[in-house]
Amino acid sequence: MSDLFKPSRRAFLRGGAAVAAGSVAGAANAAGPDPLITELQDWESYLGAGVDETPYGLPIRFEQDVVRRNVEWLTASPISSINFTPIHALEGTITPQGCAFERHHSGAIELAKDDFRLMINGLVDKPLVFSYEDIERFPRENHVYFCECAANTGMEWAGAQLNGVQFTHGMIHNMEYTGVPLRTLLAEAGADMSLDKWVYVEGADASSNGRSIPMEKALDDVLVAFKANGEALRMEHGYPVRLVVPGWEGNMWVKWIRRIEVVDRAVESREETSKYTDVYEDGTARKWTWVMDAKSVITSPSPQMPIKHGAGPLVISGLAWSGHGQITRVDVSRNGGITWETARLGKQGDTKALTRFYLDVDWDGAPMLLQARAMDETGYVQPTKDQLREQRGENAVYHNNCIQTWYVNAEGVAENVEVS
Amino acid sequence: MSKSLSQIFLPAAGGTALAAALAITIANRDYGNDKISSLEGRVAQVEANASAATQKARAEAQRAAELQAEFEAVQAAAAATAAMGVDLTAPAPVADGGYGLGRAAHPEEIAAWDVDVLPDGRGLPEGRGDAYWGEEVFAEKCASCHGDFAEGADNWPVLAGGFDTLDDEDPVKTVGSYWPHLSTAWDYIHRSMPFGEAGTLTADETYAIVAYILYSNDLVDDDFELSHENFAEFEMHNKDGFVVDDRAELEYSQWRTEPCMDNCKPETEVTMRSVFLVDTPAEGGTESMMNPATIEGLPSFSASGAAFIPQAAAKPVEVAAAEPAAAPADAGSELVAAGARVYRKCKSCHQIGDGAKNRTGPHLNGLFGREMGSVDGFGYSRVFQSAQEEGRVWDEAELAAFLAQPKAYMNGTKMAFSGLKKAEDLDAVIAYIKSYEN
Incomplete structure (x- = not known):
């Protein structure tokens, strides 16, 4: 762009910002004294809510649009469906349970702790039944892990589809789990833990959602979890007990877990043959694609989080994660992948957990093509859409970890796009 | 499946048989020969034992020394850690011999819950049903979602057809065209269907429904009867259509490289805009509408940024503050x-x-x-x-x-x-x- 053009553009932007100031929260820049400061406000004079007004607090009403949302036409019924975490409006890394995405196959069930039973059977010396109280008596661990649905970003194989990071990337949440290592329960039952064996897990709900997990993973870091973010699991996340399978696709994190069976081969249930497998261009399908590869996305600015403040200091904020371990680096591009700048990590990423990254920039008000690219501890670099399509074609549904692009125009409006 | 009883009983039975055979052999031997050879044997055995014992004692002493060294190293490390006031975290321990928690599962309980069916047919209960009867059961229990001919209603899954479409642009993945094992269909239908009444189908009804689904896929005739006896013989169309995850060889090998940072391409431009705009109303959910915008008039990008600032871009829409959704009239009752x-x-x-x-x-x-x-x-x-x-x-x-x-x-x-x-x-x-x- 020419130097001649710059001054007039800057002037235009300043003008735009001034107009916006009247309507939005620009009062801090107002020309005259601000009545919010100079005049006595109700809340400065009258009394607020007493303690116990809401024994279990909910977000203040001004935040009521920060909720899970579904896209109705994606599925046949809300009972066997999915909704999306409002990741555009969240910060840090921990997802509050109340807005963490839900995926049910036959609806979320109400299962009381007293009615909870967990059976271990199959290739074990002692088939056992545990009560909820039993689970709380085994030594436990705490870990933060992301849980991502294998179908996250799945719509986008066919090109830019849904305008909002909540809908393109919101099938993910990240919580601190408290639970008993699965290996402890397997040992208690005297399970055959040789590495050619499998663990088949199923839930107590009508779908039962059985999945087969190879013994090596079962003995590694799988947790039988009963708390998330310090409190009991919510109903929709599998109260009272769910499985946590770190770094692996969310479908394996069986909720309302009721049975663990040691078997000598994969069961090849509906959820590991008909679903959660991907067809490639030549008609063959890939199965047992458990690990979620490294991925990142800019959560703000994004279509639901336009830049409202005009040119000047801008925080570009996003999330990165990898099922292979820690995120070691995230790069951000503002020109659609021509030039990359290494972002600042909020803190060193936990293994198999969300990592927050930032690029703090002085926005000149020119349009941007924003992208983020994650790297994990294995040296894996998040691929572009073209790289993924070259490998897998366009008929895949699951495991789309492509680099996402937001087009941000001069007004700060962001849109989901694809670039050359 | 439970661990086979034979795995528990066979070793014990085998041991008994071996002892009995030995006893008979010894009784039949000549007494004198036996005495001499047994004395010789004992001398050799004592010598061998003495040598083994020496070796064992040496090995044990060495192991003890190793353990002592290990113990001291752990102690020193723990002392150093404690002195620095840092990380004392440790994984949850697993007690030798377990914690004695939980109770034995009753056989009836295992029978009630352990109903999964493996691809080789293990886990199938006895029973039978033909496609003809299956059509009736299907019409009554399944067709409201899956259609009379398993063709799928609304957004519900289509169960039949789609053969030779897996390499098309829009593959139709049905039980017939895609599922590699028949056990998967039987297991899923028996356990998780009908939707909203899971677990109510009898074994015979399930065999009949599965037979009908095969019939609706033109894989069998309408008099075909499926049972626990002929189940394992049935081979699915797509049984060899799956490969185990090979991303490590095909993708990781390529994508674990140092990425480009500058001048990664000469220029770039938008090739596609979002198909749907998604409105997020205060009452929750979403309203999607087609995006009327085209890529016309968008700038191209080079290393120095956007080529120009496009005219007439849409202003951000202010989202009104959300009001709580109205509760139904007497929701409190x-x-x-x-x-x-x-x-x-x-x-x-x-x-x-x-x-x-x-x-x-x-x-x-x-x-x-x-x-x-x-x-x-x-x-x-x-x-x-x-x-x-x-x-x-x-x-x-x-x-x-x-x-x-x-x-x-x-x-x-x-x-x-x-x-x-x-x-x-x-x-x-x-x-x-x-x-x-x-």
């Missing part, structure tokens, strides 16, 4: 709350409340006082069409009778629901539906 729980059995097919639409069943807003079979745009069964012609109107008594035994009360209804058995459930769900009177 316990009966309505209980009814909401019962209604979970209905809601996979019937919507109710603001914006309720017809799904597999008609919406239920303002049901009482409404003529039967009268919701616009819903395709009723013949029995409900005639009920409308007769001018029959829904009231509490009619609904209670219908919900208690749907198929007996409305013979020919498409509603695949077996009915509510408890009077209190009927009262509660009626109260709940009533709370959406207007």
Whole structure:
């Protein structure tokens, strides 16, 4: 762009910002004294809510649009469906349970702790039944892990589809789990833990959602979890007990877990043959694609989080994660992948957990093509859409970890796009 | 499957047999020869034992020294750690011999829950059913979602056809065209179907339904009978169509490289804009609409940024502050709350409340006082069409009778629901539906 053009553009932007100031929260820049400061406000004079007004607090009403949302036409019924975490409006890394995405196959069930039973059977010396109280008596661990649905970003194989990071990337949440290592329960039952064996897990709900997990993973870091973010699991996340399978696709994190069976081969249930497998261009399908590869996305600015403040200091904020371990680096591009700048990590990423990254920039008000690219501890670099399509074609549904692009125009409006 | 009994009993039985055989052999030997050789043997054994014992003692002493060194190293490390006041975290221990928690599972309990079926047919119960009968069962229990011919209604899964489409642009993945094992179909149908009444199908019904699905895929004739006996013989069309995850070889090997940072391409431009715009109304959910914008007039980008600032871009839309959604009239009453729980059995097919639409069943807003079979745009069964012609109107008594035994009360209804058995459930769900009177 020419130097001649710059001054007039800057002037235009300043003008735009001034107009916006009247309507939005620009009062801090107002020309005259601000009545919010100079005049006595109700809340400065009258009394607020007493303690116990809401024994279990909910977000203040001004935040009521920060909720899970579904896209109705994606599925046949809300009972066997999915909704999306409002990741555009969240910060840090921990997802509050109340807005963490839900995926049910036959609806979320109400299962009381007293009615909870967990059976271990199959290739074990002692088939056992545990009560909820039993689970709380085994030594436990705490870990933060992301849980991502294998179908996250799945719509986008066919090109830019849904305008909002909540809908393109919101099938993910990240919580601190408290639970008993699965290996402890397997040992208690005297399970055959040789590495050619499998663990088949199923839930107590009508779908039962059985999945087969190879013994090596079962003995590694799988947790039988009963708390998330310090409190009991919510109903929709599998109260009272769910499985946590770190770094692996969310479908394996069986909720309302009721049975663990040691078997000598994969069961090849509906959820590991008909679903959660991907067809490639030549008609063959890939199965047992458990690990979620490294991925990142800019959560703000994004279509639901336009830049409202005009040119000047801008925080570009996003999330990165990898099922292979820690995120070691995230790069951000503002020109659609021509030039990359290494972002600042909020803190060193936990293994198999969300990592927050930032690029703090002085926005000149020119349009941007924003992208983020994650790297994990294995040296894996998040691929572009073209790289993924070259490998897998366009008929895949699951495991789309492509680099996402937001087009941000001069007004700060962001849109989901694809670039050359 | 439980661990086989033979694995527990065979070693014990084998040991007994071996001991008996040895006893007979010894008795038959010549006594003198036996004595000499046994003495020689004992001398050799004592020598061998002495040597083994020496070796063992040495090994044990060495191991003890190693352990002592290890112990001291751990102690030193722990002391150093404690002195620095840092990380004392450790994984949860696993006690030798376990914790003695839990109780033994009863065989009846294992039988009740352990019903999964493996690809080789292990886990199948005895039973049989043919495609002919399966068609009847399917029509009654499955067709309201999957269609009379397993072709799928609305967004529900299509179960039949799609052969030779897996390498097309839009592969049709059905039981026939895609599923690699028949066990998967049997297991899933028996355990998780019908949707909303899981676990109610008998083994025979399941064999019949699976036989019918095979028939609707043109894989068998209508007199084909499927049973536990011939199950394992059946090979699926796509049994060899799957490869185990090979991303490590195909992708990781390429993508674990140092990425480009500068001048990664000469220029770039938008090739596609979002197909759908997604509005996020205050009451939750989303409204999607087609995006009318085209890529015309968008700037291209080079290393120095955008080529120009495009004119007439849309202003950001201010989202109005959300108001809490209005609760139904008497949502507070316990009966309505209980009814909401019962209604979970209905809601996979019937919507109710603001914006309720017809799904597999008609919406239920303002049901009482409404003529039967009268919701616009819903395709009723013949029995409900005639009920409308007769001018029959829904009231509490009619609904209670219908919900208690749907198929007996409305013979020919498409509603695949077996009915509510408890009077209190009927009262509660009626109260709940009533709370959406207007």
